[in-house]
Amino acid sequence: MRIELALYASLQGYLPEGPPGSSGKRSRIVELPDTITVGELAARLKLPDQPRISFMDGRAVTDHVALHDGTRLAIFPPVAGG
Amino acid sequence: MAMDSILRVDMSDLSVRKEPLPAKWAKYAGRALTDAVVFDEVPPNADPLGPDNKLVVAPGLFGGTTAPNGGRISFGAKSPLTGGIKESNAGGQMSHALARAGIAALIVQGAPAVKGALYVLKLDESGNGSLMRADELAGLGNYDTAAALLAKAGDEKIVTITNGPAGEKLLKASGIAVSDVKGLPNRFAGRGGLGAVMGSKGLKAVVAPLGRGGLEHADKDAFNVAVKKFATALKAHPVSGQGLPTYGTNVLVNVINEAGGFPTRNFSDGRFDLVEGISGETMHEIGEARGADMGHGCHTGCVIRCSRYYNDVDGNYVTKGPEYESAWSLGANCGIGDMDAVAQLDRACSDLGLDTMEMGCALAVYMEAGKLEFGDSDGALAALKSIGSGTGDGPLLGSGTEAVGRAFGVSRIPVVKHQALAAYDPRPIQGIGVTYATSTQGADHTAGYSITANVLGVGGTVDPLKSEGQAALSQGLQIATAMLDSFGLCIFVAFPVLDIPEAFQAIYEMASAHTGVPWDTDMLMKLGRETLTMERLYNEGAGFTAADDRLPQFFLDEKLPPHDAVFTVSDAELDSVHDFVAATAADMGISVPKLA
Ligand code: SF4
Numbered sequence: 001m002r003i004e005l006a007l008y009a010s011l012q013g014y015l016p017e018g019p020p021g022s023s024g025k026r027s028r029i030v031e032l033p034d035t036i037t038v039g040e041l042a043a044r045l046k047l048p049d050q051p052r053i054s055f056m057d058g059r060a061v062t063d064h065v066a067l068h069d070g071t072r073l074a075i076f077p078p079v080a081g082g
Numbered sequence: 083m084a085m086d087s088i089l090r091v092d093m094s095d096l097s098v099r100k101e102p103l104p105a106k107w108a109k110y111a112g113r114a115l116t117d118a119v120v121f122d123e124v125p126p127n128a129d130p131l132g133p134d135n136k137l138v139v140a141p142g143l144f145g146g147t148t149a150p151n152g153g154r155i156s157f158g159a160k161s162p163l164t165g166g167i168k169e170s171n172a173g174g175q176m177s178h179a180l181a182r183a184g185i186a187a188l189i190v191q192g193a194p195a196v197k198g199a200l201y202v203l204k205l206d207e208s209g210n211g212s213l214m215r216a217d218e219l220a221g222l223g224n225y226d227t228a229a230a231l232l233a234k235a236g237d238e239k240i241v242t243i244t245n246g247p248a249g250e251k252l253l254k255a256s257g258i259a260v261s262d263v264k265g266l267p268n269r270f271a272g273r274g275g276l277g278a279v280m281g282s283k284g285l286k287a288v289v290a291p292l293g294r295g296g297l298e299h300a301d302k303d304a305f306n307v308a309v310k311k312f313a314t315a316l317k318a319h320p321v322s323g324q325g326l327p328t329y330g331t332n333v334l335v336n337v338i339n340e341a342g343g344f345p346t347r348n349f350s351d352g353r354f355d356l357v358e359g360i361s362g363e364t365m366h367e368i369g370e371a372r373g374a375d376m377g378h379g380c381h382t383g384c385v386i387r388c389s390r391y392y393n394d395v396d397g398n399y400v401t402k403g404p405e406y407e408s409a410w411s412l413g414a415n416c417g418i419g420d421m422d423a424v425a426q427l428d429r430a431c432s433d434l435g436l437d438t439m440e441m442g443c444a445l446a447v448y449m450e451a452g453k454l455e456f457g458d459s460d461g462a463l464a465a466l467k468s469i470g471s472g473t474g475d476g477p478l479l480g481s482g483t484e485a486v487g488r489a490f491g492v493s494r495i496p497v498v499k500h501q502a503l504a505a506y507d508p509r510p511i512q513g514i515g516v517t518y519a520t521s522t523q524g525a526d527h528t529a530g531y532s533i534t535a536n537v538l539g540v541g542g543t544v545d546p547l548k549s550e551g552q553a554a555l556s557q558g559l560q561i562a563t564a565m566l567d568s569f570g571l572c573i574f575v576a577f578p579v580l581d582i583p584e585a586f587q588a589i590y591e592m593a594s595a596h597t598g599v600p601w602d603t604d605m606l607m608k609l610g611r612e613t614l615t616m617e618r619l620y621n622e623g624a625g626f627t628a629a630d631d632r633l634p635q636f637f638l639d640e641k642l643p644p645h646d647a648v649f650t651v652s653d654a655e656l657d658s659v660h661d662f663v664a665a666t667a668a669d670m671g672i673s674v675p676k677l678a
Binding site for chain 2: 006008009010012023024026050051053055058059060074076077078079080081082
């Protein structure tokens with residue numbers, strides 16, 4: 001399947017090769033196996049082993065959630081502001 | 083030296099008197115103390131710009147100490163914007179300066195006999211002060227005012243509080259500037275129109291020596307142990323240890339945009355198409371390319387160091403931040419997607435002494451009224467400048483979001499208790515909506531930052547799109563925040579405090595070792611409840627009712643893309659947020675303060 005993957009802040013360097021997505025240089029269109037979870041993708045990308053803030057199509061998701069074709073996944077390291 | 087005196091400045095007879103801190107206020111500092119003074123001494127029906135209002139400036143309990151992130155300062159008064167009690171919290175060095183001079187609170191009261199006369203209050207290291215006539219500073223921006231005061235001080239290390247032209251003009255969107263570690267007037271008690279209160283007193287600035295350490299602790303060794311424990315926790319948590327120092331607060335732009343809660347073009351969308359231009363990542367890259375000073379503390383002793391400067395293409399300082407709230411209000415909310423343009427708007431607000439959040443919302447409403455195009459940054463800058471010159475719609479714009487919306491018949495006016503909302507739409511992030519609706523301060527995200535559990539996964543998880551659990555979340559955070567504000571702790575310590583038990587323990591251990599009074603969890607929460615109780619009773623005296631604890635109707639009716647969300651927390655749930663007030667008031671033996 002094909003998803004749009006966006007990685008932000010200190011995770012940007014982990015973005016794989018691929019055509020850019022809707023967030024310019026912060027996102028890529030990536031091909032993935034048909035059954036893969038957020039956590040499995042994070043492991044494939046070798047993201048640092050720390051808490052993450054992940055959104056699938058604008059909704060917060062945990063590592064156990066399965067991705068599906070056409071989805072947009074955005075992952076942030078633990079950040080905050082105010 | 084201990085923080086045990088009040089400096090009472092009466093503008094009516096130009097007297098400056100040092101008084102011992104009365105026993106009834108001795109247990110309070112920071113927000114609790116500014117509240118107590120306003121509660122006891124300013125009738126709730128006082129004219130906010132009249133002689134009966136008082137501007138109170140109080141360091142938190144940890145002011146002047148080495149407590150990590152403990153140098154925040156509270157500005158209090160009856161707010162000309164909300165009509166209720168106000169505590170506006172700022173960074174900068176003034177908390178340390180006042181505390182080291184032994185001043186628990188500066189109370190500025192009365193009004194000058196000579197209309198239009200301006201004064202500077204000068205303090206010395208022992209906490210005495212005198213007023214000097216300073217008409218030559220009239221109309222000067224915060225930057226020129228601070229520069230003039232610094233030049234006058236010569237080699238002496240001073241800290242300043244300054245009031246810009248907006249405050250001098252008594253405009254309701256005005257804030258008060260505090261100088262940072264480099265003496266730049268870029269830290270703000272921005273919210274609630276307190277610049278206008280300072281202006282009504284004829285006070286242009288306060289100058290104090292930074293002073294040296296040396297505040298007494300009841301148990302110095304125990305204090306140092308607790309400080310170390312607290313600093314270790316702040317550095318260990320990924321948000322306070324890495325995220326905030328590296329990217330600053332503006333890193334939230336992409337997070338909240340992704341969550342679909344980033345108010346765009348006057349709260350008409352939850353995502354901004356030009357978000358990349360104003361994101362924290364973009365700002366970080368610009369800052370690196372232009373050699374900006376990124377990741378410093380706003381005051382000595384901050385270990386999180388979220389503050390940063392923004393430089394122009396030639397590498398010259400333009401402004402501080404811009405913080406997330408300002409990048410949003412002057413950026414996405416006005417449809418402006420260019421960081422340099424946002425920085426210019428931020429600079430103009432800082433120099434004129436305007437709350438960036440109130441102004442961003444006022445400009446967006448002005449745009450919605452068709453007076454400017456969304457995205458017109460040149461027009462927005464000219465509009466801000468017209469506030470300084472007092473021409474055209476300037477005086478109206480400087481009166482805030484609601485005034486602008488009413489003047490032009492705009493139906494979507496994002497205010498609660500007359501104060502503009504912050505950078506989180508309350509429809510897809512309902513917890514923050516509870517805080518906006520119920521806060522004593524008017525719409526104020528910092529009063530109970532539900533973004534923690536709603537979006538950031540800090541301190542638990544509460545589904546942001548549902549109403550369940552939001553009232554309890556906001557209540558807990560509002561109580562804890564009132565406590566942090568009273569201790570002078572930056573609210574960003576909340577991220578580690580919510581997740582790391584030792585960080586929370588370290589707060590009461592520092593307080594116990596500093597004061598000699600044994601603090602514990604219950605006392606911390608009691609302090610928070612007492613603070614909010616004074617605020618609620620005061621607002622009741624000022625005429626607020628449950629009807630004021632509501633969001634504007636459009637948040638309940640208009641669906642916000644992309645989630646098509648509306649605000650669904652019930653009135654009964656909103657009314658439950660302050661269910662502790664009656665019992666706390668009874669315990670404290672206080673009731674609604676008397677009217678004049
Ligand atoms: S974390 Fe930021 S706002 Fe808080 S004290 Fe430090 S510099 Fe100031």
